Amino acid sequence: MSKDFEREPRALLARLYHAAVQRALPAAQLRHHLPPVPRGRTVVVGAGKAAGAMAHALEAAWPAEAPLAGVVVTRYGHTPPRPAGLAPRIDILEAAHPVPDAAGVRAAERMLAAVQGLTADDQVIALVSGGGSALLALPAPGLTLADLQAITRALLLSGASIGEMNAVRKHLSRIQGGRLALAAAPAPVWTVAISDVPGDDPATIASGPTVPDPSTAADALAVLERYRIALPEPVRQALLDGRLETPKPDHPRWADCTVRLMATPHQALQAAADEARRLGLRAHVLGDAIEGESREVGRVHAGLARYARQGQGPFQPPCVLLSGGETTVTVRAPQLAVGERARGGRAAEFALGLALGLDGLPGVWALAADTDGIDGTEDNAGAFVAPDTLSRARALGWSAQACLDRHDSYGFFAALGDLFVTGPTHTNVNDFRALLLV
Structure with a gap:
């Protein structure tokens, strides 16, 4: 033998x-992890290296007569060919990874705009996979894209763990660390995720845009100090005084949010x-x-x-x-x-x-x-x-x-x-x- x-x-x-x-391809797995069709609209958002394939799988599985629209972002060159006969209903954008670029900022802005004005009869489906932390880039107040790029490069070279990097990313973002879910209120949010992180923690996958964040601004600042990564002084002060704190697990918003893991390591x-x-x-x-x-x-x-x-x-x-x-x-x-x-x-x-x-x-x-x-x-x-x-x-x-x-x-x-x-x-x-x- x-x-x-x-x-x-x-x-x-x-x-x-x-x-x-x-085993982890969305075409084979995603349909088993979707919510029921709501009374109102279904808006799709998402980010990650699998976001394009997940969007196609959702379009194929969702009833043709049910409203479906939205926008996701994936890495340049990672949008799969559209299956024959599948009508486009979700916009698929591309941006840079692992260092964010302006296209990622525009994608994040579009997602925040897409979830505005929803009601409790509507719902948001978030398609989340690894790589979304860089692709869904929307710098916090006082931080420029150039600042965020420099911080990301330094983290990538530092040997920091994925948990440490994402603690920083979530607190330096206007969309990650649960903030996208807050923006979508009062519509319920249903997250379908492909895990790429040790422990399969949804708060770490793509820096958790639709789930509570157990890490703190103090944790983020400690990581930056541990690896001697520079930060603009106004942003450092905002971390110190808690102005950049993320929504925590005890926030009432999470009663209307569900997470399903479609595939894991x-x-x-x-x-x-x-x-x-x-x-x-x-x-x-x-x-x-x-x-x-x-x-x-x-x-x-x-x-x-x-x-x-x-x-x-x-x-x-x-x-x-x-x-x-x-x-x-x-x-x-x-x-x-x-x-x-x-x-x-x-x-x-x-x-x-x-x-x-x-x-x-x-x-x-x-x-x-x-x-x-x-x-x-x-x-x-x-x-x-x-x-x-x-x-x-x-x-x-x-x-x-x-x-x-x-x-x-x-x-x-x-x-x-x-x-x-x-x-x-x-x-x-x-x-x-x-x-x-x-």
Whole structure:
């Protein structure tokens, strides 16, 4: 059996990735999570990398005779082709990710306008997925778009967790942290979300525009101070005195708000595990909320694989080890030459750390990829690792450690032909990692 897996390890790993993504596609899942048709109008708002696909799925599922209109925003290039014969009822806009731009500001303004003047007989359906924090950008009073962009870039390079980043984003926004739901009152709000965050907390997904925010302005200020990120003094004062506080869980508005999780990282990993077992492989899900520095998480996975290959521990080859979560990459400027930029995202940096940790260990192949199809800011979803990854790199004159030091995981795997390229998948349930042990 192991020889069959060994002949086509990359094809098998890619198959597991696609099984995970398939479980999270809106076309197959969203119709099961929709509210009843109201007496009045239904207004749709939404943001995230899956927002375009979610809008199409809602248009297909909603009764043709029932009113439906609204606007959502997704990342540039992430609007899927419209299904044949499907009439457009929801406007799909595009904006920048991970650093917001003016298009994201305009999209947020349109959403706030769309929910004005509603009644209790109307309803709002919010389609929320990962990436919405950057795409739904509407700076708080006293903050410019340029300020917000600088703060976002600094957070992305700092190694801050997704929870820390979103605590800041929610308090520096006029639409996130529950404020969109307040603007829609008295209409009830029904949120359908695809989780891309550890723990599946709706308040963290896309910075929770339609749910209560348990974090505080003091929390946001503490994050900015912890990572030494500059803030305009008037905005800092507004955080200190609570003027930028978000609506909390005890606000009466939440009695009219409902949240449904359409897809989660756990469900996606379970779909991949089911596919592996169907193919005759033992499958183990290590966890769907693994956080930490990408390269270090890669080395930990290497340690688990090495232990199993020695015939120790609970994992018996042939098997596949699956994990998800949201790791971080802390970019250390002194390691980059003048004019040089980091190339590669969380998945490829995990793969590079894994390859170094495995150090050519026989019988281990791996795929690390982002389920939205884009790892960081490059064109790949992630990268493959094989037993000969380091030896092939050395033969081509590439040093894995040097590439890791300068955050060039993309260049390393591109030189080997080991990038995993899918294009946008139109969903997002966070990182996917699979180690095949034979």
